[in-house]
Amino acid sequence: MASHIGIVGVSPEGAAVFYQQLTRQAARLLGPNDQPRISMHNEPLHLYLEAIRRNDWHGVDRLLRRSAELLARCGAHFCVSPDNAVQHAVQMAEVGSAIPWLPMTDLVATTVASEGRRTVGIIGTKLVTNSSTYQTHLGLKGVQVLGPEGGEDDTLDQIIFGELIYGDIRPESRLIVLHIIAGMARRGCEAVILACSEAPLLVTRENSPLPVYDAADILAEAAARRALTPATA
Secondary structure, X not given: OOOOEEEEEOOHHHHHHHXXXXXXXXXXXXXXXXXXXXXXEEOOHHHHXXXXXXXXXHHHHHHHHHHHHHHHHOOOOEEEOOOHHHHHHHXXXXXXXXXXXXXXXXXXXXXXXXXXXXXXXXXXXHHHHOOOOOHHHHHXXXXXXXXXXXXXXXXXXXXXXXXXXXXOOOHHHHHHHHHHHHHHHHOOOOEEEEOOOOHHHOOOOOOOOOOEEEHHHHHHHHHHHHHOOOOOO
């Protein structure tokens, strides 16, 4: 029997997108009679946002741990979180966790570097694009990361926090984000990382001016592959 996967949700909209990505990857990689059990739990989004705004990463850690503990009690053998903004705290939540975590940032960096990329753009909130969330992991593999320039990071924050986390998909916002990606192409980027779990609601491999690395979908594939290992408990 395939392993039981636990999803620690943060943004409900992003978690819903990830659940679909995970089930599609599982259908592609596992046989029809060997699909994994999947459980999801999330604390209210506003609790995460309030902790992040206070720069209270121990508070974020506690929220993640609470979900992981509940998922373990549901029978999950390992857990993942597709939310990019909390990946720093995921490293904290791994310590002493009842079940293992599958971190997203290392997986993305390995995937990007394995395809020979040298310069990539990144789309996400300021907390992700202006921090070391991906930059350190990719830099250690010889990959330069270019974030939004000028006021583009403020624009992305408004679109993500003001629209996408509520499932509000606006054509004009899609055009803005694609324009930002096109600017990254002009700056020398060979591809773009979608470091926002809701970003696929706007950007796809079909409409993007650059090749896309969807961080959450990379995590979904890795989780489905890990589930191939039969559960032992």
